[in-house]
Amino acid sequence: MNSYFDLHVIYTEKIEEVLSRLLELGFKYVCIEFSFDQRKKIEDIKKKAKEIGIEAFSRIDLDVRNAVEYHRNITKSKAFFDIISIRKAPEELLKNVNLRRTHLINLSTVTTRLLWKIKASETFLEFNFSEFFSLLRKRDRSYERLLTNALIYDFYKLPIILCSGASEPRNLLTPLQMIYSFPAIIGKKEINKKYILTLPQLLIRKAKPGVWKFEGI
Amino acid sequence: MKVYRKRYVMVSAYPENIDYRDVYMSIKNCLRELFGELTVIQSRIRLVRKKPVIISVKSEFLPHIILAITSVGRLDKNTFTLNVHSVGTTIREIIRKNGTETKSEL
DSSP: OOOEEEEEEEOOTTHHHHHHHHHHHTEEEEEEEOOGGGGGGHHHHHHHHHHHTOEEEEEEEEEOOSHHHHHHHHHHHHTTOSEEEEEEOOHHHHHHSOGGGOSEEETTTOOGGGHHHHHHHTOEEEEEHHHHHHHHHTTOTHHHHHHHHHHHHHHTTOOEEEEOOBSSGGGOOOHHHHHHHHHHHHTOOOOOGGGGTHHHHHHHHHHSTTSSSSSOO | OOOOOEEEEEEEEESSOOOHHHHHHHHHHHHHHHHOHHHHHHTTOEEEETTTEEEEEEGGGHHHHHHHHHHTTTTSSOSOEEEEEEEESSHHHHHHHHHSSOTTOO
16 A cells, blocks of 8 residues: 655644544545644644554644745744745745745745746645635636646646645545546646655655655655 | 447545435536536446446546546535545456555555
């Protein structure tokens, strides 16, 4: 059985149900989003996840408006969270700051003008299914931007990671659903499981060196 | 007569005990909403088993159908969501896949 990753699940009261369901669906690794105030619960949840049979990592999603906030929040978060992600940031800010300090950037916040900078900084990009469906449901025009970004960034072979973004068990997807839905969304024929297998593995290895002793998990 | 390649998809609802007709109709409705009536016809979507729900589809439309299945309950107002557990070329194959340890194997 493959070791699939879901790198975005939101921490709520139902987290244990979510973790059990993830295991049922075939995932082995999960990354749980906590807010900064919830940082004390991380170790406890990681232990619970291990008891359930799933390996958990922690992440924080930052909304930043300027460079000072960007650097301050990242420095503050590095001590507590395994993965630091940028959920929302102005284009001008992303153009001028060092992106190597973050691990993940949401695909809806970037623009195509940042393509070469992101490629050079080796930052990973996140495609969130919950966000995609909520934008599509609201008929919000920003889903077009999300799709364009996904299409272009995938064409230039930037590392995109597929995540469910679920906060409750009903919103979780199986690995098959993620792998087949993404090509259908961006109009691509090739089916590839790297988005939930090798790329997330690379990200974890980069964010937490030494977490796995052996190659190939 | 042109022969087309079929794929079988095993679907489960969350929460369980949802009627198979609701499951099938919701998939068709989502497919229609996302890709239009022509895709519904061209994909040759059919319900082949009621329990577990297995649908057959033309192989080239497999990603479209899986996206439609994923959209149920997320895009429309259904109270349930659907998960795809296995995909295969024969009914026997996907039942075997799901019966063994590989629940979500490619």
